[in-house]
Amino acid sequence: MVGGGQGAYIGNIHRLAARLDGAWHLVAGAFDVDPDKGRAFALSQGIDPARSYGSYEEMIAGEKDRSDRVDAVAICTPNFTHYPIAKALIEAGFDVICEKPLTATLEDAIALEALARESGRFVGVTYTYSGYPMVHEARVRIAAGEIGKIRTVQVEYPLEWMAAPIEQQGNAQAAWRTDPKKNGRGGSIGDIGTHAYHLAGFVTGLKLASLTADLATFVEGRALDDNAHVMMRYEGGARGLLWSSQVALGNSNGVRLRVFGETGSFQWYQEQPNELVYAPLDGRVQTIKRGSDEVSEDARLRSRTPPGHPEGYLEAFANLYAGFAEAIRARRDGRAPGALGQNLPLTYDGLKGVAFVEAVVDSAEAKEPVWLTPVAV
Ligand code: NAI
Numbered sequence: 001m002v003g004g005g006q007g008a009y010i011g012n013i014h015r016l017a018a019r020l021d022g023a024w025h026l027v028a029g030a031f032d033v034d035p036d037k038g039r040a041f042a043l044s045q046g047i048d049p050a051r052s053y054g055s056y057e058e059m060i061a062g063e064k065d066r067s068d069r070v071d072a073v074a075i076c077t078p079n080f081t082h083y084p085i086a087k088a089l090i091e092a093g094f095d096v097i098c099e100k101p102l103t104a105t106l107e108d109a110i111a112l113e114a115l116a117r118e119s120g121r122f123v124g125v126t127y128t129y130s131g132y133p134m135v136h137e138a139r140v141r142i143a144a145g146e147i148g149k150i151r152t153v154q155v156e157y158p159l160e161w162m163a164a165p166i167e168q169q170g171n172a173q174a175a176w177r178t179d180p181k182k183n184g185r186g187g188s189i190g191d192i193g194t195h196a197y198h199l200a201g202f203v204t205g206l207k208l209a210s211l212t213a214d215l216a217t218f219v220e221g222r223a224l225d226d227n228a229h230v231m232m233r234y235e236g237g238a239r240g241l242l243w244s245s246q247v248a249l250g251n252s253n254g255v256r257l258r259v260f261g262e263t264g265s266f267q268w269y270q271e272q273p274n275e276l277v278y279a280p281l282d283g284r285v286q287t288i289k290r291g292s293d294e295v296s297e298d299a300r301l302r303s304r305t306p307p308g309h310p311e312g313y314l315e316a317f318a319n320l321y322a323g324f325a326e327a328i329r330a331r332r333d334g335r336a337p338g339a340l341g342q343n344l345p346l347t348y349d350g351l352k353g354v355a356f357v358e359a360v361v362d363s364a365e366a367k368e369p370v371w372l373t374p375v376a377v
Pocket of ligand 1: 002003004005006007008009010011030031032033034055056076077078079081099100101126127128172173176191
């Protein structure tokens with residue numbers, strides 16, 4: 001692992017998720033931008049002192065010639081560091097699991113996607129919400145035509161934690177997220193709008209044709225947007241509306257997806273992640289439950305407990321890790337991956353996310369409303 005040291009957020013979620021199914025062991029790391037803190041944190045995690053590194057460069061040098069070298073490296077650092085770290089790892093022959101957004105700039109995302117493709121290295125991107133079983137259930141049922149041709153997609157990711165100027169009050173996580181050099185050009189849209197954009201495309205299979213956007217910065221002194229509204233036109237005529245916000249008081253992690261087709265709709269809300277609401281044309285609304293007999297094999301494979309026992313965020317994240325492990329093993333064995341190793345967020349999805357953010361910011365900065373097509377759709 002690179003990043004995810006003492007006090008960091010997502011690194012710990014990766015550690016928990018990676019271990020849930022026993023497919024991964026954490027054996028080496030450069031956990032902090034401060035080398036001493038990184039080494040101390042590694043030791044606190046029970047990592048061999050010889051593999052407790054001060055920097056990712058040191059880790060690559062220390063690992064690359066070991067017979068038991070690490071199989072893959074998880075990058076859990078702020079956005080602007082993803083590209084140099086991933087590039088160095090791929091060039092040294094390591095597979096990579098990278099946090100979203102894939103990079104802070106479109107230029108870096110294009111270069112990284114090309115590097116991953118040409119090198120044959122595996123690069124998974126942790127779009128968390130695509131790990132949930134009931135998200136897969138919606139994907140499978142929509143692909144099977146259960147709601148007919150899609151008319152409109154409503155997706156939102158409201159958060160409340162940045163409603164006050166906490167980046168000016170010592171919150172390190174908010175500080176880098178509001179610094180364009182470290183975060184990239186899209187504030188809420190880059191941080192969480194990318195999740196919503198990926199989720200909508202993942203579940204519906206729709207391809208974005210063009211978008212127009214309105215960005216706002218409500219907290220005084222903040223350099224990036226903290227609220228985004230995006231109207232989308234998909235190929236084939238479907239419409240979409242995406243809202244991301246870091247200032248939506250009352251919302252802890254209110255990711256919500258609603259897909260409306262000609263013969264029905266599906267709704268999924270991440271704070272009730274074990275349920276998918278299906279509303280067919282005849283008006284008989286049904287709640288489909290994770291773990292029940294009626295769910296698909298794709299959803300069943302990603303569930304661990306019977307219905308009624310709540311599963312959530314960590315299990316969804318673990319599904320990505322289990323899938324990455326299966327995809328890497330299958331590549332090594334020269335076979336097609338099993339179902340868990342399919343439908344995973346990979347480098348091209350990461351590139352599409354960054355291209356989406358760029359198009360949103362360009363559209364919002366245009367003097368007149370403008371419909372733009374992201375580079376990588
Ligand atoms: P954070 O600020 O809590 O932690 C960043 C960590 O990276 C710190 O330990 C820091 O010391 C370390 N670091 C920075 N530069 C480094 C370097 N060059 N070498 C080694 N370590 C370095 O950040 P947070 O919130 O955990 O976000 C990290 C990444 O995860 C971001 O890209 C963010 O967008 C993404 N993220 C993804 C989520 C998801 O749902 N998939 C949720 C939250 C964050």
